[in-house]
Amino acid sequence: MVQGNLFDDVPTGVAEEVFTALLERPGLKIERIVSNGQASPPGFWYDSAQEEWVLLMEGGAAVQIEGETAPRLLQPGTWLHLPAHCRHRVAWTDTGRPTVWLAVHYSAG
Structure with a gap:
């Protein structure tokens, strides 16, 4: 058994x-992402073979x-559900405070 808090550290x-x-398990990854004003580089698009469900916990983003x-x-x-191969990018994240995301990546189908 493992326990934690998304807002620690x-x-x-x-x-x-x-x-x-x-x-992390086969076909599943749950992760915390912390952004501090970052955005995707110009022209860059995420295009994952896995589905992604993301919940913004703190801060702001587009x-x-x-x-x-x-x-x-x-x-x-x-929250936002991104189907497999849904091309997307982070336009911006909050520059005044950390943006905390909870992301669930899982196999399509």
Whole structure:
């Protein structure tokens, strides 16, 4: 048995996003992501073979989905399901405080 708290030791002021695996099993990964003002590089798109369900826990962010005209704004409590191969990018994350995400990656089908 393992226990933790998503808000323990949240990194602040770091140059890169911090990915912390909380649970990994075949076909499943649950991770905490902490952003401190980061965004996807220009022209970069995530395109995963796995499905992703993400919950914004703290802070703020916007996720751009390929083909949509405006980014989707996320605030604490907002979740988003990204099907496999749904091309997306992080348009921005809060620069004034850490943005804490809970992401669940799992095999499609």
